[in-house]
Amino acid sequence: MSARLLRRSGLLRRSGLFWRAGLFRRSGLLIAGAASLALAAGLFAAPGSFSGYVASVTNTSNVSGTAPYFTCAGALAADRASSLFTLPLNEPSNSTTAVDTDSGAYPGTYRGAMTTSTATPIACSRDTGGAYVLNGSTSYVSTATSFANPQTFSLEIWFKTTVAGGKLIGFGSSQTGASGSYDRHLYIDSTGKLVFGTYNSATKTITSPSAVTDGAWHQAVATFSASTGMNLYLDGALVASNSTYTVAQNFTGYWRIGYDSLSGWPNAPSNLFYTGSLRWASVYSTVLTTTQIQNHYNAGR
Incomplete structure (x- = not known):
């Protein structure tokens, strides 16, 4: 095909882009003309008939393009084999059951006021539903x-608060009210x-170096076993650890979210109820790896 034919077909005009750019000259048609033909063919190919397109997905934090999982649901599902339960905490306001999206065998029960908010920004924004908003006086889940006596486990939860105090997630001997063992x-x-x-004859704690009451969403992960001790992660990064704390108190109990006793614990707050928003609470029967924790964090950003 020649430049003359392109002009006749309407693909090329003397006043058009290719002609003005000097891609076609009567004395130098061969090389530039071939390159322009290839470009023109791509530009005017029918939709769906050309496979050489490159797609790009962009989000406000530009994280999902490099993260191995696009949603928190996808990231947590990849580690489902080691999960006891996952509660997205995204049910509509006034719900009574917190659905377990892993096996479905271990749902939670909403206690007190149950309110959901879809206000943005929100953790795991590419997942469906809103965030569970706890009022700091009656709201919690059990x-x-x-x-019975879990000795190897990981805890994970997303939270947002401006209030110092309250239990995010923990193990207690009572299903409701204040537990005797916790x-x-x-x-x-x-x-x-x-x-x-x-707890093992005395309280054993590890603590983040900085406050987390800045009103931003944070991912908190705790891991525990006899071989690894205690590890605390914040937003995908290890912030505290102690390998000598290897045994937890022996009792049978319930997992509690948002409230339970803290009497006798270091810097225990006066209000045991958590005030703020929560999403995606999970308990695992294994120690999550740093890579798994970071994958979960990146999926939620």
């Missing part, structure tokens, strides 16, 4: 099933720092 918990202390605690 599992319907009890568990440990294996993540709580925000009276100074606004994140604490992971277990």
Whole structure:
């Protein structure tokens, strides 16, 4: 095909882009003309008939393009084999059941006021539903099933608050009210720092270096086993650890979210109820790896 034919067909005009750019000259048609023909063919190919297109997905934080999982649901599902339960905490306001999206065997029960908000920004924004908003006085969740003396586990939850104090997630001997035995918990202390605690004849705690009550969404993960000790992660990064704390208190209990006793624990807040928003609470029967924790964090950004 020649430049003359292109002009006759309407693909090329003397006043058009290719002609003005000098891609076609009567004395130098061969090389430039071939290159322009290839470009023109691509530009005017029928939709769906050309496979050489490149797609790009952009989001406000520009994270999903490099993260291995696009949603928190996808990231957590990849580690479902080691999960006891996952509660997205995204049910509509006034719901009574917190659905377990893993096996479905261990749902939670909403206690007190249950309100959901879809206000943005929100953690795991590419997932459906809103965030569970706890009022700091009556709102919490407890599992319907009890568990016997877990000694290897990981806890994970997303939270947002401006209030120092309250239990995010923990293990207690009572399904409702204040438990008589309680440990294996993540709580925000009276100074606004994140604490992971277990009990073995005395309280054993590790604490974040900075306060977490800045009103931003954060991912908190705690891991525990006899071989690894206690580890605390904040937003995908290890912030505290102690390999000598290897045994938790021996009792049967329920997993509690948003409230339980903290009497006797370091910097225990005056209000045991958490005030703020929560999403995606999970308990695992294994120690999550750093890579798994970071994958979950990146999926939620």
